[in-house]
Structure formats: C-alpha cells, structure tokens
Amino acid sequence: MRLSQANNNKIEVSMAPMIDAVFLLLIFFLVATMMKKEDKDIEITPPESISAIKKPADDKAVVVGISQTGEFFYEGRPASVNLLHQELRDLSASEPDRQIRLDADAQAPFNSVVQVMDICQFRGLQNVVIRTYDEKYNRK
Amino acid sequence: MVFGGLAMIYLIPSLRYNQLEFSREEAETRTQEVRERAEAIREQQKKERAERQLSEAHARELTEEIEKKERQEITRQLQNVREVYEKLEAERLQKLEHVENRSLAERLNKQLEPLRRDMERTLEKIDDLEWLEADKDLGKQVPEGFAESLQKDRKKFEELLEQLDEGYNKDTLDEVMDAAKSLVEKTSAVELPQNKAFDARRRQILWAARDSLNKANELIDAPDQITAEQNAKTNENAQATLPEPIAETLEQTDNKSIAELHDAAQQLEQLINESIDGSRAAELAMRQGTDIESARTKLIPSESQMSDIPALRAPDTPTTLGELDQRKEAVNEAARQVSQLNQRANQMAQQLNSNQSRDSATMSPSTSLNQALQNRLHKASSESQPGEVQDVSALMRMAMSQSGSDSSGPEGQEYRNIEGSPESANDFSPDSKQVVNLDGINITANALPGRRFSASSSRQGWLYLDTWYVIGPWDNDGDLRSFDIPLPPESEINFDGAYTGKVYTPQHARQDSEQGIIRGYTLNEPRTLRWNFIQSDSIRTMVPDEVSNATYYLHTDIYFEEARDMLIAIGSDDSAKVWINGFPVWQDSGQSRWALGEHFNKVYFKQGYNSILVRLENGPQRCELSFLICPPEINKAY
Incomplete structure (x- = not known):
C-alpha cells in the first residue's frame, strides 16, 4: 500500500522581518526627503480682517514683508528697493503664477504696500495674497 | 417637571448667549492684554538668551562658522565689483584721453x-x-x-x-x-x-x-x-590701477576678517565713485568744450552708500549669545552692503554704457543718431508749432537697433539692417507733419492710468502715466536751461541711493510746518535725497517736497507687448527734458505753465520694458508734469 506523503509542515512567511524592512525604508525616505523649511516670516502684527477668505497655507509662496517702519523683506531677509525690484522681475520671468504673500504690518506705511502691489501688477504677478489676522479664525 | 424642563431649555441658551455677549465686549481688551503679555515674555526670553554665557571654544567655533559662510559670498561679490571697477576705470581713462586729446x-x-x-x-x-x-x-x-x-x-x-x-x-x-x-x-x-x-x-x-x-x-x-x-x-x-593694499586683500581673502573685507569694499566703492565722477566730468567737458577740472566743479560728486559697522571691529570673541547675535547681525549687514555695492556697480556700468548713447559726447556707434536726436529736439523746442508732432520714431528705432538694446523680433531686425551714416542720420526727416488738437476736457475725463500696453487691451485712447519714482530737489540756481550738467540720476537709477540735495532753509521749514509736514531735515543743511514712490490720482503728477529753483527727476518703466510707435503728449511746469530708453526725445527751456498738449512726439517703444526718465526744472513756483500716451492711429479719432 502506498502511503500518502502529504507534508504537514506548512511553509509560512515571517512578517516580522518584512515589517522591520518596511519601517526602515519608511524612516529612510522620511529622513531623505525631509527638508528644513525656511523661516520666511518676519515679526509683524498683521492687519485685522473679518472678511478675509481663509486659504490653505502655501509653502511655496514667496513672502514679501513690510515692517512697521516701511522696510522691505524678501523671503524673510531684509531687501532693498533695488533688490525687491530685481527679485520680482526675475520671478515674473520664471514663475509668473507663483503665489506672493504680502506680510505687511498693520502700522506699515500704506505707500509701501501700494508700491509692492504696483510692482507685482506691473510685472504681471497676479497671484498676490495679503496676510491678515482674523480674530474669529484665531479664536477657534 | 415639564415646566421645569422647558425653563431649562430656555435658560441654558440664554446664559450661553450672555456669556458670548460678555466675551465680545471684553475680547479686544483681553486680546490686547494677551498680546502685551506675549510681547513681554518674548522680550524677557530675548534678554535671557542674550545674557546666556558661551564657552570660549564654542563661541569661537560659532563665530568662525558665521563668518566663513559670509566670507565666501562677500569674496565672490568683491571679485565682481573689482571687475566692474576695472571696466569703469578703463572707460574713464578712455574718455579722459579723448578730452585731453x-x-x-x-x-x-x-x-x-x-x-x-x-x-x-x-x-x-x-x-x-x-x-x-x-x-x-x-x-x-x-x-x-x-x-x-x-x-x-x-x-x-x-x-x-x-x-x-x-x-x-x-x-x-x-x-x-x-x-x-x-x-x-x-x-x-x-x-x-x-x-x-x-x-x-x-x-x-x-x-x-x-x-x-x-x-x-x-x-x-x-x-x-x-x-x-x-x-x-x-x-x-x-598706471592708475587698483591700489596695492586693496588688490592684496582681494587676492588673499581666506585669512582676512570680515571687517578687513568690508574696509576693502568701502575703498573700492570710493574708487568706483571717483571713476564714475571722472567719467561724468569727461563727458561734460566734451559736451561743453571745457577742461576736466572746471567740469568737475559743476558736478555733484558721488556719495558713499556704505556705512561703518562698529560691531564688526569688536576684537574679542563673543562671550554671550547676545554678543554673538550682534556679531551675526554685523556680518549680515556687511554682506548686505557688499551685495548692494555689487548691484550698484553693475548698474552704474550699465548706465554708463547706455549713457554713451544717452548723449552725443561719446564715441559709441549710435553717436551720430543721438546727435540727430539732439538736433531734432533742439529744433523742436525752438521751431515747432503748437500741436505739431515731432516724429523721432525712425531715429529711435535706428539708434536702438545700432546700440543693440532693441531685440524685438522682425521689426527690430528690419532696422538693424539699415546702414546709417552720420549724414543720413542727420538728414533723416519725419514721414509727414501731423498736428494734434487735444480735447482737454474729454481727455481729462476719459484718460486712464496705465503702464502696460497690448494691442488687445480694451482700454483705448489716451492713457496717462501715474506711477513714478521721484527724487529731488537739487539746486538749479534758477537756471532752467542747465540740462548740460548731469545729476546722479542721469548716471544711475539706484532706488536705494542717498544723495545730497538743496539746502533746507528756514523758509522751507516754515512752509512744511504750515502744511503739517515733518521731513526730518536739518535746518540750513543740504537735504538727503532718496527716491520716493508716488502714484498720482490725476493726469498731473506733482513732485513731493516741491521748492522753488530746484531740479527733480522722475523715473518709471512701461511695458509693451509688441514693439510699436506711439504718440506722447508731455506737459511740464516749468522746463523738462525726457529720455526714453536713454535716448533724449524732448526738451524745452525757460519758465512755462503746464499745458496738456504742450508738446507732442511720435516715439518708438521696443518690445518689453522701456524706461522713461524725466528731468524737471522748477522756477519760482509749481512743479508738475503730465505724460500721456496714445497709439497714433487711435488719436485720429480725437
């Protein structure tokens, strides 16, 4: 009589090393792709607004700052008027649709705000947003 | 029970509503309090941080790290400045030789x-x-x-x-x-x-x-x-090359401190200023047929735009975080100033090159065309009839093509092929005489501000330029014909520049006081002039800080989708001179009241950005300008 030779030892794939490997890969990609975000903000008190449209933060937005005394900042760094013109001119040539966030202090000279908006408009940079302080939004 | 339940249903929202009312009334005060508290905490944290001690080795390491990063950048910028200086100096020597010859x-x-x-x-x-x-x-x-x-x-x-x-x-x-x-x-x-x-x-x-x-x-x-x-x-x-100490500093930057590099930058700036002043004096001497020294006395010397940074000279290694922060700020400031110097030097070199075409005193290829433009505008200022259009478009087209500033497609190419000789340029005559009668009331009511022009724009008819950068006043001693003596804006458009202007007299202070203006000038001392951004709400642009017997400059850019000819209408009180892309297109002299159609020109604008510079000379009172622009074919409708 021929005996059945059924193999009762089941072959199993151990999950533990795979999970280890996946975790390692995950950590590797996290570390490899993690970029230190540049601090583009300057210390200002933005003007208050109750009608501003809430927009999701755009990390790629170019930040133009205006301090209380009317000094300009570009991407968090102090910028002269010449430099501001040059940067916005270059931006209009390379990425005219890129968002520009205007961080102006509530007490900043209005003339300076108009100046920045005029440069943007003249250079064809249409995607300009203004950062404001929304009491209602900040209370939530 | 039922009654009690109903009462609860009514009372609970009421109580909540009252709470909301209360918080709304107090919100601003509390927000302010919170802000002040946050500000105080921030200040306290700053102070504590500033007083935190650093170990000597750590401080040295941090200082070195800060300086190393900026040293490379400053070195790179200084090398650029040096190259520009050598070009400017070569230019100056060439002009000097021309004058001396x-x-x-x-x-x-x-x-x-x-x-x-x-x-x-x-x-x-x-x-x-x-x-x-x-x-x-x-x-x-x-x-x-x-x-x-x-x-x-x-x-x-x-x-x-x-x-x-x-x-x-x-x-x-x-x-x-x-x-x-x-x-x-x-x-x-x-x-x-x-x-x-x-x-x-x-x-x-x-x-x-x-x-x-x-x-x-x-x-x-x-x-x-x-x-x-x-x-x-x-x-x-x-033999006037870069002085040895500066050359040595620039060649061995690795072992130099930021303070030494900053000093070298300041010396380079001084040399560049001297070189620019020399060039300007040579140009003026050639124009007026005088010698260099007498031309130099008529010019306002260039001023240093860099300043000392005392914190850079602190010899000791910082001992606290506060001192380290100060050092970092000083190093950043030095890097910023050097970067500005580099930009300014490049801009001056560009301006100097374009100035070769701006006036007829140099040996650039477009000299003859510029001379023709100058002749035309002199003729226009003396002979033109009211409403007559001076057509300088063809000359401008040729001049821009020759100077290479116009690279606007086939139209520019067409004129680049013209072989213009001095004689032909001088003989260049307008296509036909055109007379414009402006309907002042209609235009004042309908003209719109604008600086970008496209054929498909829905806005047709006359547009006016309302956005300008303005600088002044410089003293003109009441001479409204003194366009020959160039002031700094004719050499460079540097929005960050500071220049010495007209003396601020008690009379000016009194006028300001009557108008409630505080300018911050010192009495009986020259004003420090900077470019001001202004936007006019009407066709007429008034200059800020208006005083009698003074010179002002207005600068703006305008954009054209395609290269094309345009009619311009200029009105000035008193006299003015206008450059478009560095080419003089109009000039008048003496006192004159503003008029909308004081002068008409047909000019050529290249594709892209075009720069406009106006020199405004003010006599006894009122100083204003209007600059309107319109396609020639549209104007026929008026």
Missing part, C-alpha cells in the same frame, strides 16, 4: 597755424623751384628729379594736413611732423647756383623758402613738447 588738438592747432602759413609759402616756392628745374640753363643747377620728389612730398604733406583737419590723431600728427621735416631737409639741401646769370629774384625765392622752412622747423619742436607732456599724462593715468 581734444584739448591738445586745440593747442596744437594754435601752434600749427604759423607752421601751416609758412609751409604754404614754402610750397609755393617749391612750384617756383620746379619751374627753375625746367629752365634749360638754370635747371642744371638743381639735382635731377628733385622738384618731382618735392612735389610728391608736398602732396603727401597736404593730404596729412587734411586728415589732421578732420580730427586730431596723434599718429597723423607725427606723420605731418615727419613730412614737414623731410621737406625742410630736402629743400635745405639744395645748393644755390653760383651763376651770375642766375636771376636774383629766384635766389631770393630760394632763400625765402629755406628761411620759411627753418622757421617751420623751429615750430615743429613746440608740438613735440606738447605731445611729450600729453604722453606723460596718459602714461600716468594708465
């Missing part, structure tokens, strides 16, 4: 005048000598072919003199001198015949010829002396 040419002409007269007489004598040679008897006394040889020399001499008349050239002058000497030597070598038959008159002629040539020979020495002086000067100037 012209001055030398004038002196030489004075010296050469008697020489020429003597030489003319001598040359007449040579004719007689030729006749003498032709004589059967007397001719034997003269070497064979001598007269013919003299005639050849004479012809060469005359040709060289003609060349010298067309324009001074040192090589030509040397050749003239050599030719004159050769003639003198050859003529002196003639042995006078000892023949009684020799006509006494001929003898006299030959002696006279020899005397004249001897005199001429003496005179030849004088120009030689002047040339030697000039050569010495040119050599002296040519």
Whole structure:
C-alpha cells in the first residue's frame, strides 16, 4: 500500500522581518526627503480682517514683508528697493503664477504696500495674497 | 417637571448667549492684554538668551562658522565689483584721453597755424623751384628729379594736413611732423647756383623758402613738447590701477576678517565713485568744450552708500549669545552692503554704457543718431508749432537697433539692417507733419492710468502715466536751461541711493510746518535725497517736497507687448527734458505753465520694458508734469 506523503509542515512567511524592512525604508525616505523649511516670516502684527477668505497655507509662496517702519523683506531677509525690484522681475520671468504673500504690518506705511502691489501688477504677478489676522479664525 | 424642563431649555441658551455677549465686549481688551503679555515674555526670553554665557571654544567655533559662510559670498561679490571697477576705470581713462586729446588738438592747432602759413609759402616756392628745374640753363643747377620728389612730398604733406583737419590723431600728427621735416631737409639741401646769370629774384625765392622752412622747423619742436607732456599724462593715468593694499586683500581673502573685507569694499566703492565722477566730468567737458577740472566743479560728486559697522571691529570673541547675535547681525549687514555695492556697480556700468548713447559726447556707434536726436529736439523746442508732432520714431528705432538694446523680433531686425551714416542720420526727416488738437476736457475725463500696453487691451485712447519714482530737489540756481550738467540720476537709477540735495532753509521749514509736514531735515543743511514712490490720482503728477529753483527727476518703466510707435503728449511746469530708453526725445527751456498738449512726439517703444526718465526744472513756483500716451492711429479719432 502506498502511503500518502502529504507534508504537514506548512511553509509560512515571517512578517516580522518584512515589517522591520518596511519601517526602515519608511524612516529612510522620511529622513531623505525631509527638508528644513525656511523661516520666511518676519515679526509683524498683521492687519485685522473679518472678511478675509481663509486659504490653505502655501509653502511655496514667496513672502514679501513690510515692517512697521516701511522696510522691505524678501523671503524673510531684509531687501532693498533695488533688490525687491530685481527679485520680482526675475520671478515674473520664471514663475509668473507663483503665489506672493504680502506680510505687511498693520502700522506699515500704506505707500509701501501700494508700491509692492504696483510692482507685482506691473510685472504681471497676479497671484498676490495679503496676510491678515482674523480674530474669529484665531479664536477657534 | 415639564415646566421645569422647558425653563431649562430656555435658560441654558440664554446664559450661553450672555456669556458670548460678555466675551465680545471684553475680547479686544483681553486680546490686547494677551498680546502685551506675549510681547513681554518674548522680550524677557530675548534678554535671557542674550545674557546666556558661551564657552570660549564654542563661541569661537560659532563665530568662525558665521563668518566663513559670509566670507565666501562677500569674496565672490568683491571679485565682481573689482571687475566692474576695472571696466569703469578703463572707460574713464578712455574718455579722459579723448578730452585731453581734444584739448591738445586745440593747442596744437594754435601752434600749427604759423607752421601751416609758412609751409604754404614754402610750397609755393617749391612750384617756383620746379619751374627753375625746367629752365634749360638754370635747371642744371638743381639735382635731377628733385622738384618731382618735392612735389610728391608736398602732396603727401597736404593730404596729412587734411586728415589732421578732420580730427586730431596723434599718429597723423607725427606723420605731418615727419613730412614737414623731410621737406625742410630736402629743400635745405639744395645748393644755390653760383651763376651770375642766375636771376636774383629766384635766389631770393630760394632763400625765402629755406628761411620759411627753418622757421617751420623751429615750430615743429613746440608740438613735440606738447605731445611729450600729453604722453606723460596718459602714461600716468594708465598706471592708475587698483591700489596695492586693496588688490592684496582681494587676492588673499581666506585669512582676512570680515571687517578687513568690508574696509576693502568701502575703498573700492570710493574708487568706483571717483571713476564714475571722472567719467561724468569727461563727458561734460566734451559736451561743453571745457577742461576736466572746471567740469568737475559743476558736478555733484558721488556719495558713499556704505556705512561703518562698529560691531564688526569688536576684537574679542563673543562671550554671550547676545554678543554673538550682534556679531551675526554685523556680518549680515556687511554682506548686505557688499551685495548692494555689487548691484550698484553693475548698474552704474550699465548706465554708463547706455549713457554713451544717452548723449552725443561719446564715441559709441549710435553717436551720430543721438546727435540727430539732439538736433531734432533742439529744433523742436525752438521751431515747432503748437500741436505739431515731432516724429523721432525712425531715429529711435535706428539708434536702438545700432546700440543693440532693441531685440524685438522682425521689426527690430528690419532696422538693424539699415546702414546709417552720420549724414543720413542727420538728414533723416519725419514721414509727414501731423498736428494734434487735444480735447482737454474729454481727455481729462476719459484718460486712464496705465503702464502696460497690448494691442488687445480694451482700454483705448489716451492713457496717462501715474506711477513714478521721484527724487529731488537739487539746486538749479534758477537756471532752467542747465540740462548740460548731469545729476546722479542721469548716471544711475539706484532706488536705494542717498544723495545730497538743496539746502533746507528756514523758509522751507516754515512752509512744511504750515502744511503739517515733518521731513526730518536739518535746518540750513543740504537735504538727503532718496527716491520716493508716488502714484498720482490725476493726469498731473506733482513732485513731493516741491521748492522753488530746484531740479527733480522722475523715473518709471512701461511695458509693451509688441514693439510699436506711439504718440506722447508731455506737459511740464516749468522746463523738462525726457529720455526714453536713454535716448533724449524732448526738451524745452525757460519758465512755462503746464499745458496738456504742450508738446507732442511720435516715439518708438521696443518690445518689453522701456524706461522713461524725466528731468524737471522748477522756477519760482509749481512743479508738475503730465505724460500721456496714445497709439497714433487711435488719436485720429480725437
């Protein structure tokens, strides 16, 4: 009589090393792709607004700052008027649709705000947003 | 129970509502309190951080790290500045040489005048000598072919003199001198015949010829002396390279501190300013036909835009975080100033190049066209009838094509192929005379502000320029024709620049006080002038800080989707001069009230950005400008 030779030892794939490997890969990609975000903000008190449209933060937005005394900042760094013109001119040539966030202090000279908006408009940079302080939004 | 439940349902929202009301009333106060508290905490944290001690090794390491990063950037910028300086200096030396050559040419002409007269007489004598040679008897006394040889020399001499008349050239002058000497030597070598038959008159002629040539020979020495002086000067100037200490600092930046690099940058800035001032003085001297020194006195010298940073000079390593922060700020400030210097130097170099085309004093290829433009605008200011359009579009098109500033597609290419000579440029006449009658009321009511132009724009008709950068006042001493003396904005448009302007008198202070304006100027001291951004709410643009007898500049850019001709209408109170892309297109002089249609021009704008610079001269009172623009074909509807 021929005996059945059924193999009762089941072959199993151990999950533990795979999970280890996946975790390692995950950590590797996290570390490899993690970029230190540049601090583009300057210390200002933005003007208050109750009608501003809430927009999701755009990390790629170019930040133009205006301090209380009317000094300009570009991407968090102090910028002269010449430099501001040059940067916005270059931006209009390379990425005219890129968002520009205007961080102006509530007490900043209005003339300076108009100046920045005029440069943007003249250079064809249409995607300009203004950062404001929304009491209602900040209370939530 | 039911009643109680209903009461609860009513009361609970009411209580909540009251709470909301309460919080709304208090919200602003509480927010303010929170902000103040947050600010105080921030200040406290800052203070604590600033006082935190650092170990010496750590502090040194951090300082070195901060400086290392910026040192590389500052070094790179300084190398660029150095290159620009060398270009500017070469430009200045070239212009200086041009002015000195012209001055030398004038002196030489004075010296050469008697020489020429003597030489003319001598040359007449040579004719007689030729006749003498032709004589059967007397001719034997003269070497064979001598007269013919003299005639050849004479012809060469005359040709060289003609060349010298067309324009001074040192090589030509040397050749003239050599030719004159050769003639003198050859003529002196003639042995006078000892023949009684020799006509006494001929003898006299030959002696006279020899005397004249001897005199001429003496005179030849004088120009030689002047040339030697000039050569010495040119050599002296040519050696004016970068001073050794600065050159050394720039070559070995690795072991230099940021303070030393900043010092080198300041010295470079001074050298650049001197170079720019020298160039401007040379340009003015060429324009006005004066010498360099007197031109220099008329110009306002360039001013340093860099400042000392005392924190950079702190010799010790920071001991606290606060000191480290100060050092970091100082290093950043130094890097910022050097970066600005680099930008400014580049801009000045560009401006200087475009200035070669801005005025007719230089040797650029478009000089002749500029001269034609200048002639046209002088003619326009003196002869044009009211409403008459001065058409300078063709000249501008040619000038821009030649200077390479217009790269706008096929249209620009078309004109780049024109071979314009000075004569043809001067003879360039407008296509046809056009007269514009502006309906002032209609235009004032309908004109819109605008600086970007496209064919598809829904806005048609006259547009006015409302956005300007303005700087002034400089003193013009009431002279409303003094456009010849250029002020800094004609050399560079530097929005960050600070310049010395007109003195702030008690009268100006009183006027400001009456209008409630606080300017921050010091009484009886010159104002510090900076570019101001202004947007006018009407066609007329008024200058800020308006004072009598003063000069202002207005600058703006406008954009064209396609290159095209446009009509411009300029009105100014009082006189003004206008440059478009560096080319002078209009100028008037003297006092005049503002009028919407004071002057009309048909001008050419290239594709892309076009710069406009206006120099406004103010007389006794009111200083304003209007600059309108309209496509020529649209204007016909008005």
